[in-house]
Amino acid sequence: MELKEYLQNITIKESKNERESWDDYFKRLSKIIAERSTCIHRKVGAVIVKDKRILATGYNQPPSGFPHCDQIGCIRDDLNIPSGKNQELCYGLHAEQNALMQAAKFGISTDGATIYVTHKPCSVCARLIINSGIKRVVYIEGYPDPLTDFFFRTCGIELSGGEADEKR
Numbered sequence: 001m002e003l004k005e006y007l008q009n010i011t012i013k014e015s016k017n018e019r020e021s022w023d024d025y026f027k028r029l030s031k032i033i034a035e036r037s038t039c040i041h042r043k044v045g046a047v048i049v050k051d052k053r054i055l056a057t058g059y060n061q062p063p064s065g066f067p068h069c070d071q072i073g074c075i076r077d078d079l080n081i082p083s084g085k086n087q088e089l090c091y092g093l094h095a096e097q098n099a100l101m102q103a104a105k106f107g108i109s110t111d112g113a114t115i116y117v118t119h120k121p122c123s124v125c126a127r128l129i130i131n132s133g134i135k136r137v138v139y140i141e142g143y144p145d146p147l148t149d150f151f152f153r154t155c156g157i158e159l160s161g162g163e164a165d166e167k168r
Contacts, residue, residue, distance in 0.1 A: 022052055026116040027140055027161075030095075033057045034118045038068035039092055040077070042119065046095035048103060048134070050113040056106075058098030062091040084144035087122055096125040100132050110134055120162060123147035130155045137161075 020028070026049055034045030037059040048055045062068055069091055081089055093101075096117060103110050111133030115121075120143040121129060129137060130151060137152065139161035152159045 023116070023138055023160075026054075026114075027118075027138060029054075029057075030116045030118045030140070033059050034095070035059075037061060037095075038070045040069050040074050041083075044095040044117065044119050046099040046115055046117045048099050048110055048113050048115050050110070055108050055110060055113060056099045056103035058093075058095045058100070058102055060092045060095045061098065063093065066091065084122075087124055094122065094125050096121050096129060100128055103132075114138060119143045120145075120159075121148055123151060126151040126157075130157060 026047055030045040030047050032045065033047060034043040037043035037045070039060050042060070044060045046058045048057070062072075072091065075089060075091055079089065096115060099115065100110065102108075113132075113134050114136040115129060115134050115138070117137065117139045119141045120139040121137060122143060122145045126145075126148040134157070136158040137160070139159075142162045149159070151157075
């Protein structure tokens with residue numbers, strides 16, 4: 001049989017393999033990325049995606065060259081700062097911040113992208129996400145910062161996951 005005849009006789013069958021959705025796939029990747037974090041309290045991972053392609057990743061950690069929290073300790077613990085309060089008092093950058101900076105460092109546009117995060121972004125990260133042009137945020141676990149919802153709702157950013165789905 002020649003190639004032309006062979007190709008004319010090929011029948012493409014419907015796949016019986018059940019694959020996870022793209023959202024579930026990228027959420028799972030955000031969990032794997034979070035494993036790199038050295039944060040003592042909350043390991044967070046983020047992956048920025050456009051057209052089903054990964055643009056950048058990030059996890060919460062101190063700036064490059066600065067000792068990690070498992071080496072220097074947690075300033076938040078030392079100062080008794082509760083979760084969700086005084087976010088600026090931390091040695092680490094958030095996963096979303098690191099992913100956005102990685103994209104910027106390598107000249108990758110995030111305009112129109114989706115960010116998948118293990119935890120709902122804080123309001124500081126929400127502002128950065130909005131100005132980066134990201135249009136959709138998908139997260140797994142909640143975070144106690146109601147200002148995030150206000151920013152995203154006001155600016156037309158689609159938010160889904162955790163408690164956002166429960167409110168609908």
